[in-house]
Amino acid sequence: MRWVNIRPSRNGAMLLGAIPLLAILVTYLFASAARHADNPSDKLLPTPGAMVSAMHRLIAQVDPLSGNMLFWMDTAASLQRLGIALGICTLSTLLVGMVLGVLPVARATLGGLVTAIAVIPPIALLPILFIVFGLGETAKVALIVIGVAPFLIRDLADHVARIPQEQLVKAQTLGASSWQLALRVALPQAMPRLIAGLRLSLGPAWVYLISAEAIASDAGLGYRIFLVRRYLSMDVIIPYVAWISLLAIAMDVALAQLSRRGFAWAHRSDR
Structure with a gap:
């Protein structure tokens, strides 16, 4: 065999x-x-006992300065920023990607602009975002959106534009308007692709988040990693990196299950 x-x-x-x-x-x-x-x-290579001891202080003990348990405060701050950014990416992708994919005129008008934005390295825009939006949450969320949304929009628009012409012709023969074509023909086929794109974007999204938190933040997983690195605290850095990986895996599995349960027809070839 x-x-x-x-x-x-x-x-x-x-x-x-x-x-x-x-x-x-x-x-x-x-x-x-x-x-x-x-x-x-x-x-450099802390023992498991050292990592457990260091993490116990962050997980179970209240920080006297902030009054919070630092590990959970960092996790909540990072997940909030990531969740808001990915939510904006999803909505903007559905709106812009569907318009570009369904309407050739819109694709000819705005396709070049989306492509131009997509090829700009998002990290290079970080100083500009901090100048324009300040050092608050808006700049961090904007970095993730700028880094992820253009890729998702291009991918979804290309996918919708490749829908077999026969489907569109049949729908129009039955009297479907442009609005009905978008909602009843294109949207159901676009959703599995959008979820797949979000899964692929989780890695870059975390990179942009950690980068923004490392430069200007007072809480977050990336902030904590870069704060303790000056003390060579690998007993904190390694568990934090492992925790970020587990969070990313959990998000990926959740999106995969959402796609399989909501759009089972798109995964028949996987069985």
């Missing part, structure tokens, strides 16, 4: 996926133990 024809079962796929993670974990534990055997005060 050829390797390309071997398809693992669901449980088998989960087992295979766990192997690299376990390998990384075991390698880290051995490397950490070896470094601490030579230098008990080593900070």
Whole structure:
């Protein structure tokens, strides 16, 4: 049997996926133990006990300056910024992407502008955003929106524009207006694509969020990572990075389940 024809079962796929993670974990534990055997005060590869102790202070103890538990305050601040930004991206993509995809005139007029914005490195705009919007929440949210929305709009517009012409002709033959074509023909086919685009955009969105928080913020996961780096506090940085990864995975799984449950017809080929 050829390797390309071997398809693992669901449980088998989960087992295979766990192997690299376990390998990384075991390698880290051995490397950490070896470094601490030579230098008990080593900070580069903290032991699990050191990370648990450091995180316990952030998770369970109230900070005397802010009156909050820092870990949960950072998590709430970052998720709020990310949630607002992705919500704006979703709404703007549905509005602009659908218009560009359904109406050739709009695509010819605004398509070039969207493309021009999409190719600008968002991080390069961060100083401009801070100057225009100040150091508050607006600039951080705007960075994520500028970095993610143009990509989603282009992708959704291209997907809608590739809808088979036969479907549009049949709908118009039955008397459908442009508004009905957008809502009843294009929108149902655009939604799975939009969710898939959001899943692909989670990584860049987190990058923009962490970058903005690192430069100007008083709370957030990115803020905390860059605050403690001056003290070489890897016992805080590593758990925070792992927590960000878990949050991103949870968001990706949630979006995948939403797509499968809401638009099962778009995933028939996955079974």
